[in-house]
Amino acid sequence: MTTTIHLRNQRGDQRGDQRGRFSLGAIGDRPPASNPHLRRRLGRAFGYLGLTVVALIPLFPLYWLTISALKTPGEFSKIPPTWFPDTPTLGPLQTALHDVPFGRSLLNSLIISGGCTIAVIITSVLAGYVFSKHHFRGRDLLFWLIVLTMFLPPIVTLVPLFTLVKTMGLDDSYLGVMLPWFANAFGIFLMRQFIADVPDELIDAARMDGASEWRIVWRFVFPLLRPAVVTLGVFMFVYTWNNFLWPLSILRSDALYPVVLTLNRLMSYTMSFSYQNVVLAGALVASLPTLIIFFIAQRAFVEGIANTGIKG
Amino acid sequence: MVPKTARPTAGANPSGQLVSPGTVHEAERGTTGRADSGKFRQYRRLTSGAFLSPALVIIGIFTVIPIIMTFIISLHRWSMFTPITRMTYVGFANYARVLSDPNRLNAGANTLVYVGLSLLITLPLAVAIAMLLYFPQLRGKSLIRTLLFATYVIPTIAIVITFGNIYAPKYGPLSTIITGLGLPSPGFLSDPRQALVSLVIFNVWQMLGYYVILLVAGLTQIPSDLFEAASLDGAGPLRRTIHIVLPLLRRPLAFVALMTVINSIQVFDPIYLMTMGGPAGSTVTLSYEIQRQAFQYGLAGDASALAVLMLGLVVFIGGLLAIFMRRRAS
Known part of the structure; x- marks a missing residue:
């Protein structure tokens, strides 16, 4: 059983050939080697899930800053807060x-x-x-x-x-x-x-x-x-x-x-x-x-x- | 030291003239090791001094002299509201007072907790994200690396304002999510037990992208055949991370740890802007205390003694990390 998984090279990635071998696809319990396709897909899905979570770290506060600055004072003091401004306004900015x-x-x-x-x-x-x-x-x-x-x-x-x-x-x-x-x-x-x-x-x-x-x-x-x-x-x-x-x-x-x-x-x-x-x-x-x-x-x-x- | 002979590169020296070996006479050499004539040597020396002086003068006046002055002021009693010529020598009295004052010790303890928590959260998180952004072949990795770093370029005060809102009890999104899960609403910055941790999370959020970039750069330096060999040996991902990736990342990791320490030990802006050291003194840190003692109460001696102690702490931790890097390298 090999843990080496070869993933497709990405555009412009010269080292992709060497790097693909140590992939997230190998994380977790090892499924039978007879089904490498499933494993590759699973690994990839987990990878993208991870990337999404990581992307939310910087994005969420920036998103919150932007939408809060676009809310009217009335909407801004609502409990619980709205996740998207009902009536976006440039009023606070002005x-x-x-x-x-x-x-x-x-x-x-x-x-x-x-x-x-x-x-x-x-x-x-x-x-x-x-x-x-x-x-x-x-x-x-x-x-x-x-x-x-x-x-x-x-x-x-x-x-x-x-x-x-x-x-x-x-x-x-x-x-x-x-x-x-x-x-x-x-x-x-x-x-x-x-x-x-x-x-x-x-x-x-x-x-x-x-x-x-x-x-x-x-x-x-x-x-x-x-x-x-x-x-x-x-x-x-x-x-x-x-x-x-x-x-x-x-x-x-x-x-x-x-x-x-x-x-x-x-x-x-x-x-x-x-x-x-x-x-x-x-x-x-x-x-x-x-x-x-x-x-x-x-x-x-x-x-x-x-x-x-x-x-x- | 054998002087290399001048090797004119094609086109670089149209006259094709070679410097005669007779002029090679001593250690004073040009960049390629060719000896200079006295006139050139003097000229080069003159330019060395001239080119270095702007940087040396600025760093000398605004960094080196202030370091020395910090030491000197720390041995004196001096109110910043009077001229510096009015200060009186008191020996180590400032240090004795600072080290026996529970409020200052509290500031020191808070700072150490803040630094420790920053390290504890930053290092594993940065390593995990760096590995995620390096190993798997996924689209959009470099975009996410850039996004992560974007938090680093935003003014701290703007982040303070944003996080003040995110942390707001009841009104804020975090509080909404947590109460939505059926948990009690956290006080975040208004709870003495949570305020410091909330500030640490804030700091980690701001700095994480920088550390991730340093670690990804460190990963690119590791020869990939090492990973392959480990894979063929049948080492699992966790073992490969612990036994191969982490030891090989030693240098960048130590660098990131050092930067985390230096960055977090001087935390000032969020405390000045968000908590004012409160609630109940739970977020008073050394930097905040230094600034407050000096600029609000004029106690330059106390502030400088604290500053010297902070510098000592930086040197101590930096020394530990340097030893750690040396020992593990050999």
């Missing part, structure tokens, strides 16, 4: 946009996240290039010391960081929110890994042609780093967009509030249950930009994130 300046906050978030993202890409590519392609004494020690900071929970340094930025006179300013995130170990680590794969011959050839190091980095190396740059860019954009603790600590003016702080304001207006659908509509507004960016860049992003785990 109220949310009217009650707090979401437009301004979206712009603020865009400035803050965009600025940090561009800065991190620049600092990480430059540092990653040196750590990968230049040689000097203590290079690797310095690199691993930097990598250690990747594991530092930001709350540990919140008090002195706040004090420093305030002493610099940067509290309650765009620059104060952004500057501490202009470089980080994750970006340098990611870029070093990817730049290591750039052939040395390419760089030497460029050097022999008299290209400056600056030109080599941006004209020859950078174009080869697209997946890494997308990964780092999306990661940083999402991180700074969602960062709550730091802007909460350093900003006082509503005019500078990023989306998360404005949403916090909307949330703390009232605990009244009939207003909760407005708050949910606000949550939807705050989530859409990062979700859209993620879904546009998802392929490269997921690959890049996966690589950091393997190579790390």
Whole structure:
């Protein structure tokens, strides 16, 4: 009796041939080998059942967020709750946009996240290039010391960081929110890994042609780093967009509030249950930009994130 | 170290010029191992410094200096509402006070429970989902992987608002389902015994996709003939998982465990936004306590002592995981 089951290859799956042999079809009591068809079908059915359950994990709360934001206050406070809005309405969304300046906050978030993202890409590519392609004494020690900071929970340094930025006179300013995130170990680590794969011959050839190091980095190396740059860019954009603790600590003016702080304001207006659908509509507004960016860049992003785990 | 000779690749070096062996004289080398002339060496050194400095300056000022300052402040009494020059040295008094204060110990205990529960739920769930998304040949796997990760990019506050509604007693869908099954309606966040677990589930929901992606990537690194050999040996799926998949996933698993610890030990947003540490102090965590001590009461010394203790905890757990990885690898 063999437990090996060969399933049909899927389109575009080059390793399918090897992988099919360890399949879910083999899970559970082993039916007689004389009936491999039934077993394959059963395994497949269980597989899809599992996938459906797994898909519900992210989908259900997102579904609930969306339909709740579309309910009228009357329907929203029904017990038990309705599973689909009877009369979907954009009313809560309009109220949310009217009650707090979401437009301004979206712009603020865009400035803050965009600025940090561009800065991190620049600092990480430059540092990653040196750590990968230049040689000097203590290079690797310095690199691993930097990598250690990747594991530092930001709350540990919140008090002195706040004090420093305030002493610099940067509290309650765009620059104060952004500057501490202009470089980080994750970006340098990611870029070093990817730049290591750039052939040395390419760089030497460029050097022999008299290209400056600056030109080599941006004209020859950078174009080869697209997946890494997308990964780092999306990661940083999402991180700074969602960062709550730091802007909460350093900003006082509503005019500078990023989306998360404005949403916090909307949330703390009232605990009244009939207003909760407005708050949910606000949550939807705050989530859409990062979700859209993620879904546009998802392929490269997921690959890049996966690589950091393997190579790390 | 033998310097390699320069090998001009086709088209890369139109002049076909080779660097004369006479210039190869010492350890200072270019990327291919060819020696540089002094001028180039100096130029390369200059650019090394120039290219590293933006990152080093930012990380130095905003990460390294604050770490050192956290240690220093933790040895002082200082109200954050006064200038930092007004702080007074008190030795380890802050640590002694923090470690004997039942409220702070409660925060530490809650944090450890939170981290432990996060690990306990995250690791088996992430491994099971990663195996489901890797082994069987099913359509739509990559779509589901992407969907799982989507929760990671949503702002925590938006998730807090959503889960606040999902957890709502009576009004919420979860409560409806559970009472529909004839069970008593859970209090979730309003019940001191359930609040912390509810927050853990919330955190697992948000982070799961990230860990699944790391583990799927780990699975792709395992040579498939190992699975085949085990299959031919007649090992069942459970035994194959325990004896083959898990040991080979050791590195990614340790990495995921480390990320789970670091991520969950600093939990702040959902507590600040959802429970304010309540009910009855059941969800006060170290991060929440650090922020509250510092920014509400100005007690920077206490907050920093707690921060150092948290850092110690991270280093300790990180060290344990590193040892675990080493030992099992050899």
